[in-house]
Amino acid sequence: MQNVPHPLAASLAASLDDKKMPDQNPLQEEGSSLKIPDPCILVIFGATGDLTSRKLLPALYNLQRDGQLPTHFACVGFSRREKSHDLFREEMHQAVNQFSRVKPVESTIWNSFSNQIYYHISNFDDDKGYDSLKIFLQELDKKHGTKGNRLFYLSTQPSFFPIIIEKLNKHGLIYNGATTDKWSRVIIEKPFGHDYHSAIELQQFILRYLSENQIYRIDHYLGKETVQNLLVFRFANSIFEALWNHKYIDHVQITVAEEIGIGTRGAFFEEEGISRDVVQNHMMQLLSLVAMEPPNNLKADTIRDEKVKVLQALRPLDLQKLSSYVVRGQYAPGYINGERVRGYREEDKVDPNSSIETYMAMELYIDNWRWTNVPFYLRAGKRLPKRATEIAIAFHDVPGNLFSKQQKKKPENNVLVIRIQPNEGISLKINSKVPGPQSPIQPVKMDFNYSSYFGLSPPEAYERLICDAILGDGTLFARGDEVLASWKMITPILEKWHEIPVSDFPNYAAGSWGPKAADELLQRSNRSWRLI
Amino acid sequence: MVVQDKSLNDIDSKLQQLHEGFGKDAIRASLFNLLIFSKKGAKDSLYEKLIQSVIAKFPCRVIWIRENFEEKVLHTHVKGVSISANIFCEIIEIEFGPLYKDHVASLVLPHIVPDLPFYLLWTEDPTQKEPIFTNLAPMATKIIFDTSYIENLHDFYLNTLKLSREYPGVISDLNWSYIKGWRHLFAAVFNAKEALMSLINCQKITISYHAATLSEMKHNEIRAAYFQGWLAACFQWRFKNIKKEKEIFHLTYSHSTGDLSISLIPQSEEGCKALPPGALLSCEIESHGAHFCFRRDFSSRQVIFQYSDTTLCELPHYYYLPGIAEGQEILEEIFYKSEEVHYRNTLDIVSQIPWSAP
Numbered sequence: 097m098q099n100v101p102h103p104l105a106a107s108l109a110a111s112l113d114d115k116k117m118p119d120q121n122p123l124q125e126e127g128s129s130l131k132i133p134d135p136c137i138l139v140i141f142g143a144t145g146d147l148t149s150r151k152l153l154p155a156l157y158n159l160q161r162d163g164q165l166p167t168h169f170a171c172v173g174f175s176r177r178e179k180s181h182d183l184f185r186e187e188m189h190q191a192v193n194q195f196s197r198v199k200p201v202e203s204t205i206w207n208s209f210s211n212q213i214y215y216h217i218s219n220f221d222d223d224k225g226y227d228s229l230k231i232f233l234q235e236l237d238k239k240h241g242t243k244g245n246r247l248f249y250l251s252t253q254p255s256f257f258p259i260i261i262e263k264l265n266k267h268g269l270i271y272n273g274a275t276t277d278k279w280s281r282v283i284i285e286k287p288f289g290h291d292y293h294s295a296i297e298l299q300q301f302i303l304r305y306l307s308e309n310q311i312y313r314i315d316h317y318l319g320k321e322t323v324q325n326l327l328v329f330r331f332a333n334s335i336f337e338a339l340w341n342h343k344y345i346d347h348v349q350i351t352v353a354e355e356i357g358i359g360t361r362g363a364f365f366e367e368e369g370i371s372r373d374v375v376q377n378h379m380m381q382l383l384s385l386v387a388m389e390p391p392n393n394l395k396a397d398t399i400r401d402e403k404v405k406v407l408q409a410l411r412p413l414d415l416q417k418l419s420s421y422v423v424r425g426q427y428a429p430g431y432i433n434g435e436r437v438r439g440y441r442e443e444d445k446v447d448p449n450s451s452i453e454t455y456m457a458m459e460l461y462i463d464n465w466r467w468t469n470v471p472f473y474l475r476a477g478k479r480l481p482k483r484a485t486e487i488a489i490a491f492h493d494v495p496g497n498l499f500s501k502q503q504k505k506k507p508e509n510n511v512l513v514i515r516i517q518p519n520e521g522i523s524l525k526i527n528s529k530v531p532g533p534q535s536p537i538q539p540v541k542m543d544f545n546y547s548s549y550f551g552l553s554p555p556e557a558y559e560r561l562i563c564d565a566i567l568g569d570g571t572l573f574a575r576g577d578e579v580l581a582s583w584k585m586i587t588p589i590l591e592k593w594h595e596i597p598v599s600d601f602p603n604y605a606a607g608s609w610g611p612k613a614a615d616e617l618l619q620r621s622n623r624s625w626r627l628i
Numbered sequence: 629m630v631v632q633d634k635s636l637n638d639i640d641s642k643l644q645q646l647h648e649g650f651g652k653d654a655i656r657a658s659l660f661n662l663l664i665f666s667k668k669g670a671k672d673s674l675y676e677k678l679i680q681s682v683i684a685k686f687p688c689r690v691i692w693i694r695e696n697f698e699e700k701v702l703h704t705h706v707k708g709v710s711i712s713a714n715i716f717c718e719i720i721e722i723e724f725g726p727l728y729k730d731h732v733a734s735l736v737l738p739h740i741v742p743d744l745p746f747y748l749l750w751t752e753d754p755t756q757k758e759p760i761f762t763n764l765a766p767m768a769t770k771i772i773f774d775t776s777y778i779e780n781l782h783d784f785y786l787n788t789l790k791l792s793r794e795y796p797g798v799i800s801d802l803n804w805s806y807i808k809g810w811r812h813l814f815a816a817v818f819n820a821k822e823a824l825m826s827l828i829n830c831q832k833i834t835i836s837y838h839a840a841t842l843s844e845m846k847h848n849e850i851r852a853a854y855f856q857g858w859l860a861a862c863f864q865w866r867f868k869n870i871k872k873e874k875e876i877f878h879l880t881y882s883h884s885t886g887d888l889s890i891s892l893i894p895q896s897e898e899g900c901k902a903l904p905p906g907a908l909l910s911c912e913i914e915s916h917g918a919h920f921c922f923r924r925d926f927s928s929r930q931v932i933f934q935y936s937d938t939t940l941c942e943l944p945h946y947y948y949l950p951g952i953a954e955g956q957e958i959l960e961e962i963f964y965k966s967e968e969v970h971y972r973n974t975l976d977i978v979s980q981i982p983w984s985a986p
Contacts, residue, residue, distance in 0.1 A: 121824060122862040123815040125970050132816045163809065163948040167816050167933070204928035208946045239943060547712065549659045549687065 133566045134279070135168030136245035137233055141220065141260055142252035143173025143184070147285070149191035152251065153213075155558035157192045160209045161202065162555075164563050168241035172214045174229065184215035197556050212240065220256050226267040233269070244278035246270065247565055251285055258301050265305040272307070283312040283565055286377050287368065288579050292587035299576050308576055312565045317378045318572040319557025322516045322546070326385045326487075327399070329514065329522065336512075337390070339491070340466070346509060347471045349488040349626055350382050353480040355432050357606070358454070362445030369452045371424075371586055374476040380407060380582035381574070382516070383472060386487055387462055396571040400578060407581035411461040415592050422589055423613045424598070425455030427479040430606030437479065437606045451598045454478040457614040460585075473618060475625070479606035484628045485516035499537055508539045511626070520546040639720055639739055642706040646718065650708060655715045657687035660745040663736065663768075665760060667752060668696040668723065670843040671777065675751070679719065683709055685959055687717040689741050693732055693760065694723045702728040704735065733763035745769040749802075753778045755787045765795050773801045776845050776906065781853075785979035789972065798968050803850045803906065809949030810855060810908055811970075813922070813931055816947070823920075823935075828863045829885045830915035839875075839894030840905040848906040849877065852892040853978055855908060861973035867980050879981065899926035 218225020270280040289295025384403035455477035705721040748768040865881035877892040913920040
């Protein structure tokens with residue numbers, strides 16, 4: 097019986113004969129783990145903030161639990177508050193107990209994992225703090241075998257990004273990957289800049305110290321299983337791609353609706369508005385994934401190239417007729433799930449005369465062969481009736497009306513809905529005959545529900561994203577040109593709004609689906625928003 | 629909720645009644661078809677646990693065929709298992725006496741959900757010609773064996789290599805998936821050049837495994853055998869000889885720098901009672917002064933790894949084996965491996981070894 101040739105047999109045989117090293121590890125198997133994560137240290141700046149306790153440490157714990165962190169790994173929290181290693185570990189233990197996706201937290205796993213968690217006290221602009229960090233990390237390299245590889249997570253206010261990166265570079269904590277056998281990467285949270293010009297400035301500043309492939313801009317939507325499934329759905333199913341163009345699609349609706357208000361984030365939201373908080377990043381990502389061309393391969397840059405092309409093909413808005421294409425809104429008091437809620441201007445830390453938008457709707461066009469004259473309707477809002485993020489592909493009506501004898505009204509158009517959250521799944525609205533003679537035609541739904549098939553909760557977005565950053569895979573992170581392209585589209589709108597004072601805020605009641613003007617956006621072309 | 633109904637051969641109508649019992653709005657979920665063939669006996673509880681474990685994670689249609697030597701019967705049962713408030717999946721059980729062997733495939737085929745993958749878990753010896761296997765195996769997306777209960781492993785290994793050419797479905801073994809965590813650990817630890825060379829040219833490997841057995845189990849050394857066979861296949865060590873002394877297998881291989889001895893040692897320790905029979909407990913590697921030690925922590929899924937040599941003794945590192953709780957190993961085989969070059973090459977190595985005649 098002949099042995100099936102090992103894929104690396106020739107290379108291995110040659111290397112053993114020459115006593116050289118094989119190019120690839122023959123122990124690595126194709127399938128579930130294509131890449132082994134390198135040893136590394138993750139340093140979290142802003143470790144005492146909400147994100148670390150609610151998302152990052154629970155994500156790390158679950159990655160450790162699933163054996164997906166490197167064998168040689170350590171995590172260092174960096175913040176100015178006085179704390180010992182043990183106190184930080186205890187706080188993170190409580191956070192993981194509360195926020196981990198999988199409970200209960202296994203004490204045997206946590207007890208050994210917590211020995212890999214440390215805390216470093218310093219201000220973000222303190223040179224001594226970075227010097228001592230460097231020494232500390234080198235000690236951890238010896239203790240944990242992390243080989244000098246560094247992943248820095250900037251979980252801070254955006255205003256701190258430049259100073260942190262500058263200091264990291266100044267103190268030799270980040271290095272040019274091309275010249276050493278160790279790597280350093282920086283994960284940056286959104287928002288990346290405040291508008292197009294500030295984003296360019298930030299990008300240019302960062303590129304002085306880091307190359308683009310060392311920068312990992314997080315948009316946590318990209319870490320969601322349902323968002324990743326968009327590529328699989330489109331490109332692993334031949335039937336849909338044939339229909340995915342202007343010949344068959346009438347319009348596309350993308351909705352990011354939240355029933356919650358701004359909570360305790362009043363101060364933050366007054367600076368951002370929904371346009372910067374959601375539309376510029378999450379919605380543009382969804383738009384580009386829905387509209388992109390099939391990539392040639394699944395390499396990070398190949399996919400991101402196609403996404404950027406979509407954003408670059410967006411038709412610039414006529415700023416003189418902006419209100420015809422873009423609607424902004426702000427919620428007034430109303431009712432959510434039967435409970436009375438405050439209006440935006442009554443929320444904590446919000447200016448009683450605020451002109452910040454909590455709702456935005458747009459009609460966009462992509463000027464390329466695939467999407468000629470197909471409107472993309474985007475809406476995002478706070479205090480809408482329910483939480484729902486979905487993409488609805490509305491197909492053209494059937495030509496004529498073959499069933500006019502059964503009913504005067506044409507059959508409803510087919511709609512393919514991709515539910516991102518909650519109730520993750522995909523449904524297709526089709527028309528069916530109601531049993532009986534002379535019966536009308538009734539729309540019905542073919543439904544695929546994630547939880548029906550895949551049971552247990554999928555990994556959290558941050559688990560996937562941290563894992564990919566350690567592996568050096570940038571596919572699920574926004575590239576610089578992507579971010580700039582989306583800012584380029586949004587910024588003129590923001591600047592125009594700045595010029596034109598609002599006269600009708602608040603203009604929708606909490607618990608309604610937004611301002612009337614958003615409905616009119618579609619009604620003028622005989623369309624309407626989906627009732628979700 | 630479990631709704632159980634018994635009937636003779638009338639699977640269709642019983643499925644219909646089951647659906648009605650769950651209500652009009654209930655969703656019948658089925659990600660794939662899982663067909664299990666076993667002989668009725670002490671292993672039943674093991675496979676029940678396996679089925680529950682699979683369904684809990686991925687709803688599927690299960691068809692469980694059990695041969696009952698003691699009865700001249702053909703029973704069919706249909707059960708529904710609630711996954712959540714509105715979702716259920718079905719388990720079809722077929723129990724048959726030897727007289728009905730030829731009938732079984734015709735009972736099964738109409739109830740394989742079309743367009744979905746079909747996984748065949750064959751827990752008996754495939755070298756014994758079975759018409760059910762002959763009828764169903766060609767249609768399977770994947771055939772998974774459970775070698776723990778097969779008498780003649782050597783014949784099994786040779787037969788499986790042959791089967792892998794005859795049948796389009798990928799072939800695997802639950803015991804192979806059980807050691808996935810250890811394979812992954814080794815790939816991660818020996819990912820640096822120096823460490824890999826140490827392993828390739830090592831002089832001695834000692835693998836200990838849990839010595840417990842279950843009723844009807846024929847072999848508990850398979851995982852250890854697969855693990856050393858995998859290493860030998862990856863590095864093209866050449867098998868020289870095997871001997872068995874007091875239940876310990878001693879194998880000798882040769883490589884470019886000399887001979888290598890591998891010992892497979894069964895161990896019974898108080899702490900490892902919770903682990904399944906045959907589970908790998910430790911692996912120690914000696915290579916020209918370097919010593920790699922991997923020890924399973926009995927109370928958790930951790931493996932503690934420590935390296936030392938003549939000048940250095942590293943602190944231990946902790947590695948977490950993936951959640952291959954009992955019953956979940958089949959999920960690994962179903963969902964996460966489609967390329968089985970490593971398994972086939974391992975089979976090739978272990979099939980060369982006269983396990984029963986040292």
